[in-house]
Amino acid sequence: MAKVIRIGMLGFGTVGTGAYRMLEDNRVAITKKIGLPFEVVKIGIKDHTKDRGINDSLFTTDLNSIIEDPTIDVVMELIGGVDPAAELVEKALINGKHVVTANKELIAKHGSRLVHLAKSKGLDLHYEAAVGGGIPLIQPLKHQLAGNDVIRMMGILNGTTNYILTMMEEEQADFGVALAEAQAKGYAEADPTNDVEGIDTGYKISILASIAGGKQVPIEGIYREGITKLSITDIEYADSWGYKIKLLGISDFVGPDTVRVRIHPTMIKSSHPLASVNGVYNALWLHGDFVGDVMFSGRGAGSDPTGSAVIGDFLDVGRNIANGGSGSAIPYDLGMNTANMDDLETAYYLRMIVADQPNTLGEIAMVFGKYGISIAEMQMKTLPSNQGEIVFLTHEAVEREFQKALSEVAKLPCIVKVATFVRVDG
Ligand code: HSE
Numbered sequence: 001m002a003k004v005i006r007i008g009m010l011g012f013g014t015v016g017t018g019a020y021r022m023l024e025d026n027r028v029a030i031t032k033k034i035g036l037p038f039e040v041v042k043i044g045i046k047d048h049t050k051d052r053g054i055n056d057s058l059f060t061t062d063l064n065s066i067i068e069d070p071t072i073d074v075v076m077e078l079i080g081g082v083d084p085a086a087e088l089v090e091k092a093l094i095n096g097k098h099v100v101t102a103n104k105e106l107i108a109k110h111g112s113r114l115v116h117l118a119k120s121k122g123l124d125l126h127y128e129a130a131v132g133g134g135i136p137l138i139q140p141l142k143h144q145l146a147g148n149d150v151i152r153m154m155g156i157l158n159g160t161t162n163y164i165l166t167m168m169e170e171e172q173a174d175f176g177v178a179l180a181e182a183q184a185k186g187y188a189e190a191d192p193t194n195d196v197e198g199i200d201t202g203y204k205i206s207i208l209a210s211i212a213g214g215k216q217v218p219i220e221g222i223y224r225e226g227i228t229k230l231s232i233t234d235i236e237y238a239d240s241w242g243y244k245i246k247l248l249g250i251s252d253f254v255g256p257d258t259v260r261v262r263i264h265p266t267m268i269k270s271s272h273p274l275a276s277v278n279g280v281y282n283a284l285w286l287h288g289d290f291v292g293d294v295m296f297s298g299r300g301a302g303s304d305p306t307g308s309a310v311i312g313d314f315l316d317v318g319r320n321i322a323n324g325g326s327g328s329a330i331p332y333d334l335g336m337n338t339a340n341m342d343d344l345e346t347a348y349y350l351r352m353i354v355a356d357q358p359n360t361l362g363e364i365a366m367v368f369g370k371y372g373i374s375i376a377e378m379q380m381k382t383l384p385s386n387q388g389e390i391v392f393l394t395h396e397a398v399e400r401e402f403q404k405a406l407s408e409v410a411k412l413p414c415i416v417k418v419a420t421f422v423r424v425d426g
Contacts, residue, residue, distance in 0.1 A: 018307020
């Protein structure tokens with residue numbers, strides 16, 4: 001009798017239900033492509049009181065019973081977070097099981113160690129679903145693009161924030177309303193702070209940079225800002241100058257084993273391919289020394305697209321099992337250096353609320369001049385109560401100098417508040 005590949009799932013939330021449904025709905029085609037039948041034999045969950053609409057006997061709250069079951073070949077870790085996922089994945093590998101995971105935090109923090117462990121045991125550890133939902137990004141970086149020096153990557157890697165920014169732009173929607181919709185659609189993290197503060201994007205771009213550079217990027221070396229300080233006003237000013245504002249994860253290799261990884265709202269030209277990636281769509285734009293510019297895009301969050309990426313990895317594992325091959329995990333080491341954000345050279349958008357009085361503009365311009373920052377464009381308008389709004393676009397400047405100028409400007413008596421600044425790319 002042909003072997004049946006036995007699957008144990010850890011977690012049955014947004015991603016787990018999508019992956020399970022795909023296995024069931026496309027069972028015939030997936031079986032044919034693997035060359036062996038498969039069965040989900042256990043699903044580990046936290047709480048057994050809900051009716052999940054499938055065979056109740058599959059569920060267990062004893063997660064260890066899955067990773068210790070000698071008949072299970074493949075574990076799908078779809079819980080998220082590091083605790084207890086890290087220990088469960090490690091034990092599953094030690095127990096000889098292939099692992100497929102959607103867990104970006106786990107891979108960003110422990111990827112090198114876990115992939116080495118998988119490799120040493122001749123097992124697979126795949127994590128396509130950890131970055132960009134349904135878009136294939138990890139496999140192309142590991143395989144088709146691996147001969148390139150991937151000098152630069154810029155990604156819209158969080159569906160929730162892209163959904164929010166798109167709703168703010170297209171429907172003048174309030175931030176809170178847009179976030180609630182993203183949560184209702186199953187895009188947001190359990191704690192949406194991880195989305196809106198750029199933490200989720202940080203895990204994802206650091207995983208991509210680790211693969212591209214062959215060494216794990218230390219999370220503490222990346223620079224991160226979220227989207228909570230942006231307003232519709234900023235989106236409108238950006239538009240008036242021909243830019244869109246997107247939350248980007250950016251990775252620039254600036255020297256041997258040295259990368260600058262940053263996550264922050266970025267103004268990009270409306271003509272840039274990333275500018276038209278809207279709603280829950282994610283995209284990764286990259287430049288490789290031989291391939292040139294490449295862009296991938298697709299749905300970056302949600303049950304079905306992310307489930308699709310999990311099952312893509314499962315097909316890889318299944319084919320390895322069917323062919324009697326050893327695992328195809330591609331290890332990378334620790335030790336990537338991260339470049340200092342202060343040395344970044346970029347242009348800036350800056351919006352200030354000021355006292356509407358003589359010489360306000362002169363005082364501000366003096367400070368920028370002192371730090372060698374040249375103003376490229378400006379808009380000004382009068383507000384009620386003797387106030388005004390001044391908005392600058394600068395030429396390229398050094399981050400360190402811009403930050404010094406910003407804190408000095410903020411202290412000028414004519415400044416009511418520095419409302420926002422956004423880095424401008426291209
Ligand atoms: N919360 C994430 C997002 C889900 O919005 O993109 C996918 O990691």
